[in-house]
Amino acid sequence: MRVSQFLLSTHRETPAEAEVVSHRLMLRAGLIRQLARGIYTWMPLGLRVLRKVERIVREEMNAAGAIELEMPAVQPAELWQESGRWDEFGPELLRLKDRHQRDFCIGPTHEEVVSDIVRQEVKSYRQLPLNLYQIQTKFRDEIRPRFGVMRAREFVMKDAYSFHADPESLERTYRAMFDCYTRIFTRLGLKFRAVAADTGAIGGTGSHEFHVLADSGEDAIAYCPNSDYAANVELAEALAPGPRAKPAAALARVHTPGVKTIAELCAFLGIPAARTVKAVVLEGADGRPVLLMVRGDHELNLSKAAKLEQVKKPVAFSAGESIRSRFGAGPGSLGPVGFKGVVVADHTVAAMSDFVAGANQDDYHYTGVNIGRDFPEPVVADVRNVVAGDASPDGKGQLEIVRGIEVGHVFQLRDKYSKALNLSFLDETGKSRLMEMGCYGIGVTRIVAAAIEQNHDERGIIFPRAMAPFELALVPIGAGKNAQVRATAEALYTDLTAAGIDVLIDDRDERPGVAFADMELIGIPHRVVVGERGLKAGQVEYQGRRDPKAQPVTLQDAVQSVKSKVCADEFV
RNA sequence: CGGGGUGUAGCGCAGCCUGGUAGCGCACUGCGUUCGGGACGCAGGUGUCGGAGGUUCAAAUCCUCUCACCCCGACCA
Numbered sequence: 001m002r003v004s005q006f007l008l009s010t011h012r013e014t015p016a017e018a019e020v021v022s023h024r025l026m027l028r029a030g031l032i033r034q035l036a037r038g039i040y041t042w043m044p045l046g047l048r049v050l051r052k053v054e055r056i057v058r059e060e061m062n063a064a065g066a067i068e069l070e071m072p073a074v075q076p077a078e079l080w081q082e083s084g085r086w087d088e089f090g091p092e093l094l095r096l097k098d099r100h101q102r103d104f105c106i107g108p109t110h111e112e113v114v115s116d117i118v119r120q121e122v123k124s125y126r127q128l129p130l131n132l133y134q135i136q137t138k139f140r141d142e143i144r145p146r147f148g149v150m151r152a153r154e155f156v157m158k159d160a161y162s163f164h165a166d167p168e169s170l171e172r173t174y175r176a177m178f179d180c181y182t183r184i185f186t187r188l189g190l191k192f193r194a195v196a197a198d199t200g201a202i203g204g205t206g207s208h209e210f211h212v213l214a215d216s217g218e219d220a221i222a223y224c225p226n227s228d229y230a231a232n233v234e235l236a237e238a239l240a241p242g243p244r245a246k247p248a249a250a251l252a253r254v255h256t257p258g259v260k261t262i263a264e265l266c267a268f269l270g271i272p273a274a275r276t277v278k279a280v281v282l283e284g285a286d287g288r289p290v291l292l293m294v295r296g297d298h299e300l301n302l303s304k305a306a307k308l309e310q311v312k313k314p315v316a317f318s319a320g321e322s323i324r325s326r327f328g329a330g331p332g333s334l335g336p337v338g339f340k341g342v343v344v345a346d347h348t349v350a351a352m353s354d355f356v357a358g359a360n361q362d363d364y365h366y367t368g369v370n371i372g373r374d375f376p377e378p379v380v381a382d383v384r385n386v387v388a389g390d391a392s393p394d395g396k397g398q399l400e401i402v403r404g405i406e407v408g409h410v411f412q413l414r415d416k417y418s419k420a421l422n423l424s425f426l427d428e429t430g431k432s433r434l435m436e437m438g439c440y441g442i443g444v445t446r447i448v449a450a451a452i453e454q455n456h457d458e459r460g461i462i463f464p465r466a467m468a469p470f471e472l473a474l475v476p477i478g479a480g481k482n483a484q485v486r487a488t489a490e491a492l493y494t495d496l497t498a499a500g501i502d503v504l505i506d507d508r509d510e511r512p513g514v515a516f517a518d519m520e521l522i523g524i525p526h527r528v529v530v531g532e533r534g535l536k537a538g539q540v541e542y543q544g545r546r547d548p549k550a551q552p553v554t555l556q557d558a559v560q561s562v563k564s565k566v567c568a569d570e571f572v
Numbered sequence: 573c574g575g576g577g578u579g580u581a582g583c584g585c586a587g588c589c590u591g592g593u594a595g596c597g598c599a600c601u602g603c604g605u606u607c608g609g610g611a612c613g614c615a616g617g618u619g620u621c622g623g624a625g626g627u628u629c630a631a632a633u634c635c636u637c638u639c640a641c642c643c644c645g646a647c648c649a
Contacts, residue, residue, distance in 0.1 A: 013584050513609035
């Protein structure tokens with residue numbers, strides 16, 4: 001491609017609204033332009049990146065035995081009413097009416113449509129298993145889109161759905177998809193981690209998220225550096241730390257005027273947060289309140305708490321006023337001593353002694369609180385988020401926490417949708433049975449932003465070769481003045497292109513600084529410069545995007561040598 | 573949805589308080605000089621001042637309404 005024939009839309013200045021680095025760079029480099037809140041045009045340069053990501057995803061999905069189809073973005077309400085999600089999905093589902101006042105939605109996902117296809121087309125166990133996928137534009141009316149295409153309302157997703165006669169078959173395809181995703185992110189040149197994820201309301205045996213590692217990621221991932229254990233912090237198990245020490249201090253009621261938070265309590269008493277216990281009151285399943293205790297410096301995990309049989313579903317906090325009327329104290333002064341209801345202690349709390357907790361009276365706390373002595377043994381459960389330094393659940397060391405951007409998710413749906421949408425087939429014995437189902441998503445547009453978060457410097461983007469809009473920038477210097485420079489650059493352009501390299505030649509008659517700055521900003525991983533100076537010595541220059549300096553290459557060797565460099569670092 | 577903020581040329585912004593010919597930098601067009609890290613000079617084009625209504629002799633500026641976009645929060649003790 002020639003810059004003179006392309007639409008390069010780079011900016012020197014960053015648009016004011018962009019917060020994160022990938023968003024800023026994508027705007028400056030002219031990869032995307034915003035049309036409306038959370039809705040973006042993919043400019044020619046950005047589309048090249050997107051297409052390269054799609055190509056790899058498609059190749060690997062096909063290789064893993066999935067079959068591509070394309071389903072409509074606009075979907076009739078009837079299907080969604082049938083699955084129950086017309087009402088469940090909430091305002092994220094963009095609804096509209098056609099000219100006949102019939103209800104439709106823009107598909108945020110395609111379980112309903114694909115299930116409708118499969119229940120019409122698949123009748124026999126002989127047709128199973130089946131894995132169907134598409135790469136398609138979705139719309140989710142997010143509360144707050146942000147970070148450019150990282151969390152956009154309209155985005156491109158690869159979504160796959162598999163159908164099975166039995167759970168074992170589902171398990172096999174699930175593994176195949178897990179491996180497929182691993183290959184995809186590896187080929188894309190990304191640092192990533194597969195992590196065990198919460199299966200949420202659907203339940204089922206398996207769900208993994210694939211995260212691109214980046215400090216700006218919205219998700220926290222706990223992992224063990226000594227093993228392959230990794231889980232979303234929401235899900236990672238917080239183990240019991242050890243036996244409880246014997247009570248040493250006497251229970252004492254302390255006046256703590258105005259103290260509401262753990263930070264205030266620690267400041268007031270001059271103790272570390274790890275000596276305190278904070279309490280949260282939830283509505284209980286049997287109507288009695290449930291008091292959950294976690295250590296002062298720990299964080300309650302509501303999805304874990306929701307799994308307790310004592311807790312009412314869906315989880316509801318006791319409102320501040322009802323807490324006050326029932327316990328005579330506001331939130332911030334609650335504690336286990338004398339609490340009328342169910343008391344649940346986190347494993348860590350269960351191992352604490354002589355701690356500080358609320359006294360169930362405003363402006364008072366107890367010090368020297370001990371389980372068993374001062375209040376009955378509580379229910380012990382894992383109800384907190386893990387923190388760095390916690391023991392890894394596989395016993396192989398201490399957990400560390402990194403941040404990640406979720407770019408893929410594999411999920412065993414089991415029969416949630418086959419039940420709702422009556423996905424049945426006839427087995428070997430002629431009996432009608434429900435299909436097992438899995439779903440597998442990749443955020444294609446989000447991958448581009450995530451890759452930039454992970455790969456950039458002060459000059460701009462550094463694309464991994466596999467998704468770079470072009471693999472090599474060819475920059476002639478002074479081509480307008482020097483016919484030899486021009487002729488050499490043109491010859492190299494022809495030869496390198498013929499050698500299978502995706503070359504962008506900067507044939508504008510710009511000053512060198514402009515050309516270099518543009519090629520670096522848009523993240524082209526390799527660069528060859530042709531200049532009068534080098535040509536006198538029969539040389540051109542090669543420089544990798546991450547290299548500190550250019551190195552000379554003789555003209556005769558140029559094509560071969562450059563090709564080996566372009567192909568060297570990553571596999572595509 | 574709650575709170576805060578911003579809308580003025582393609583991009584970044586000033587002007588608004590105190591009403592009186594709409595500006596600056598970058599970008600863009602032409603000419604010339606320049607040419608290995610975002611050049612310089614001269615000349616030039618570019619605006620429903622987000623929209624509607626109101627006050628006024630006069631509104632980018634004051635008032636009312638409205639729309640769009642951005643940020644923060646929305647599971648906390």
